Amino acid sequence: MALISTRRALAFSGVLAVALSATACGSGSDGGSGDTASSGGTSSIDCAPYTAFGDLKGKTVTVYTSITAPEDGPHIASYKPFEECTGVTIKYEGSKEFEAQLPVRVKGGNAPDIAYLPQPGLLKTMVATGAVKPAPAEVVANVDKNMPDFKEYGTVDGTFYAAALGANVKSFVWYSPSAFADKGYQIPKTWDELLALTDKISKDNPDAKPWCAGIESGDATGWPATDWVEDVMLRTAGPETYDKWVKHEIPFNDPSVATALAEVGKILKNPAYVNGGFGDVKTIASTSFQDAGQPILDGSCYMHRQASFYAANWPEGTKVAEDGDVWAFYLPSKTAEDRPVLGGGEFVAAFADRPEVKAFQTYLSSVEWANERAKTCGSGGCVTANKNADASLLKNPVDKLSAEQLTDANATFRFDGSDLMPGAVGAGTFWKGMTDWITGKDDASTLDYIEQSWPKS
Template sequence: MRRDILAWLAVAALSFPLAPVLAAQGGTVTILGTWGGQELAAFEKVLEPFEAATGINVEFTGTRDLPAVLTTRVQAGDPPDMAALPNPGQMQELAAGGHLVDLGKVLDMKQLRNDYAPVWVEMGSYGGKLQAIFISADLKSLVWYDPKAFAAAGYSVPTTWDEMMALTDRIASQGETAWSIGLESGAASGWPGTDWIEDIMLRTAGPALYDQWVAHDIPWTHPAVKRAFEIFGQIARNPRYVYGGPTAVLSTNFGDAANPLFTKPPGAYLHRQASFITSFIREKNPGLVAGEDFTFFPLPAIDPKYGVPALGAADMIGVFKDTPQTRALVRYLATPGAQEIWVAQLGKLSAHKRVNPNAYPDELTRKMAEVLVNAQVFRFDGSDLMPPAVGSGAFWEGVLNYVGGEDLDTVLETIEAAADDAYTSGKATD
């Protein structure tokens, strides 16, 4: 077994220098993160070749409250050696406090810039220094459909937002339903709608204004934010366009929302959701074949000058302690070989250009990875970057109230009041 692992590492070394990895023998690396279940099992698979080849023991501690636990440990002077960070926001806070290791002094930056599009290097940097690397991602800007149902109905995949809305209206005029949307998610109800609005903001206001919105440099009552809500509302609040009408949109669990696409006849034809919805589709419709019975197209452009940006989330690795062991592990995690194990186990995506497409479990996942790697603009889920009182509070609730029929100006004024409090109090405690 050890011989096989070493052989694998030797092959991986052809695509990324692993001599520093193999040189580090013995010791321990501690990592703090949120992973559990399948994600943790997949990460342990990633670590197996590294631990076997180097003799370094990696100890992972999982917590669902990573920001609070990590902040407490850092303030107490007891950070883990490394952490799996959920988004650039927390990375920037830690980097601003001088808590993270400059990975530009650990990794081959010329190679890294060849391996990742500039947007990924920029998102992992703060103050001109690389502070974290990305090992996987989820892509949210996708519209799912059944190609067989499309063909039978004579529908074509839209390439622009206007074409998509024309298709939506055509389906409605035939007495059928274009969209299935589900916003219910227990205590987290509303988040799927925030993804819609974030995607629309990127396509109508552009990434620069999107960043200002996330940072609350523009108010929620700004015309661009209002327009994004209105475009979402043209679909989600229209009983002719959504399966079951707005009432069903509010009560349908997000994991069940794709199911109407696969009934006979279809209850709906389109469903916007992230790459991870494939696991829900397979679980609830075990006879379906990915790529044949369900596939996707990128959510189209609205304003052509902003193209087709990608919205999503990603797993970041930051280093708190500069040791031979942490240097070895972060170098290994930056290799295509390590990330190939990760995506093969989970069906997640990698932004690494040299990850072998054959590592993905199916052609559909390979296509999603291609969209991710080639995206000129990628932005993190905005609600995840906002203070919890806003991103997972007033924003979620505001989406539900808006779809439920509440006046949009009132909804936006309510979110703005929550944001004004949250961002002001955050600055006061900095």
């Protein structure tokens, strides 16, 4: 699936201009024309495209998301043109307890104006409360033009609610190029080669482990382990069976799922292979996903499977590049020709339909925002779902690598399975089940537990 276009982005089109019909609440705008200097005096902001939003000075839009420090900085910076030109203040709040707390807030009548939902399954749950507002026409037009491949994920029962925001690649293994070079290790091209390399590293390095891992993430603890299963499921069962599994057309304890889990267990539950820098297998459950890959830097472990956005978690000064301190290779499949790619992203859901909220939604679905996101990017994780974004603005090597994976004509892209499942499973029993699995529960009991939790209707 192509997510990022290699051609240069189009200028702000009439899609944003017609936002006036839905979002204008006055004839003047504080930044309505001309240029406004951006922070630091590094550039100027052309406010002309924002005049369509009208006079929104003094308005506030609240944003609630699971994106926390250090990944939140580039997001907040990307709002600056919108804020300066419209006069709207974006109040950003990131939380590790997002998935658990958002339903509580909505039920208590304290919903944010905008929430970035990392799971389409959670979107369905929120839509069922009646609190989510359908996307305005301007957002629909932007999505049809800029990210049509993602439209289905923001649609519930035929109504479109949420435009895609960021896009990430999860099928990566982080490693130290210098450590591999010193030992003469080659990047594996197949799954069997990866397992053989894992075993060789284990035998060659008695004071280190081939892998480090961590699945602790507050109320979302367990999600990195579900990513492992999904990535391996794509490789052992294939995309068609993967789709059936996600839709529950086959049970969660189907033999194909059991095969994938057993394959993951060859690595994550082998005490000879994990958990470098932290301890035994069970420490995976208590190690935060942010900390999990750090032992690569001191040689305590050699590999860490995690998404492209993990680039933001390396310490300041770490060179993330093919010739750097750390880099990433594609998680191989059964053959070198097979190219399944697991990915994810966030979706912009609105719980209010005030003019300033609609205006911000429209901005986030535009080429203008996608390009600003690339410009403000820090250490990676800045690829968006917008296919008309200017790919040349992606300066970070990890983002370029991600864009290459997502636009590879030979790749078979699938969205994160747990994110597509009903929230009670994908953001509930699947997370908990995998955490219990890491700490000792057997394969069959784990899969049975998750299967029995699947909603009956």
